[in-house]
Amino acid sequence: MKRVLLILCFLLLTVGAQAQQVVDSVCVDTALIGIISTESLFPPERSFGNFLKRTGKSIKSGIRFLDKTDSTYIEPNHYDWTVMGQNSNFFQVISMSAKTEKYHYQTLSFRPKPMFKIGPYLGWRWIFLGYSVDVSRPSSAGKSTEFDFSVYSSKVGGDLVYIHNNGNFRLRKTEGLEGVDKFQFSGTDFHGLEVNTLSVNAYYIFNHRRFSYPAAYNQSTLQKRSAGSVIMGFRYDKQKLTFDYTQLPSPLNERDSVSSVMSDELKFSRLSYQDFCLSAGYAYNWVCARNCLLSISATPALGYRAEKGTKVKYDKLLHNVIRYVAVDFIGRAGFVWNTGDKFAGVSYVTHLYGYHSRHLTIANSVNYLNVYAGFYFGKKPKYLRQ
Structure with missing residues (x-):
């Protein structure tokens, strides 16, 4: 038991x-x-609507971060919508210079037929959509593709340029060629030049709280007091030129039995290179009168050039330093009249891409001139009582 x-x-x-x-x-x-x-x-069910809301909030936070400004110098836009009409003009100049045996320079200058575009644009806050028509010549005559896109904010900005021009050039002038007048062949069609240009540029604005690029170039703010800023950035350029000098008018293209008056250095057939550059410059906005702004900036770039088919010889790097150094430039100028509810203005932007070797120099100048006018509507909620 x-x-x-x-x-x-x-x-x-x-x-x-x-x-x-x-x-x-x-x-x-x-x-x-x-x-x-x-x-x-027990996490809530994830939906596409919630994803869009989170994405929208992130974008707004990013824009606020990029657009922090001093209200005594810069006034933000009070409206959500913008209507604008714009005339866009694009023109390009290719200049080739070579040193002859007698140590003087010969220069050939070309330019494509200019583009003259007009069209309407509709903007909502930072998004702009529009359509422009080239009225300078019939569409069947076009042999070029041109695209440019610029981003302007208080802190950072950028430019993207792409141009493909295939044979749509004219001779502008000839200099230093014996027996040939400077403007003898000016306006003559030339189909022996093909140019491809790709350029990406990004920069930072140091005095972004007081200086506003958007006030001068996309009318999304108002510059109330004059201010300037140092600008620094990075740019990448890729250039490709194909040149057939035999299509030049006589006597420039004479060969074989008759000696040509043109230097052998100008008789290249193909050139392809890339530039990697650091840029630094200065920009200034001058409030010259009530509701009027004059803006100007210059940003040179210095870096390294990588030429296709050419290897860097490090033992002769200092001797041939000019061959590997890239020097480029971006300039901007603009004038704007802006009352806060309507605006009008003109802007000019130039990109210069340079190539230098011991005997050959090539300058590719890409230029944009815009004339515009428009008005705002649809006030933002926080400004309705003003």
């Missing part, structure tokens, strides 16, 4: 210990549930 009682006591103690362990486990789990939020244990 005693043995049975002992066995029963042992079983009761064992079951009691196991029960206590279960209770302890439940208490621990309950404590964890108190610490971990219900939302973490």
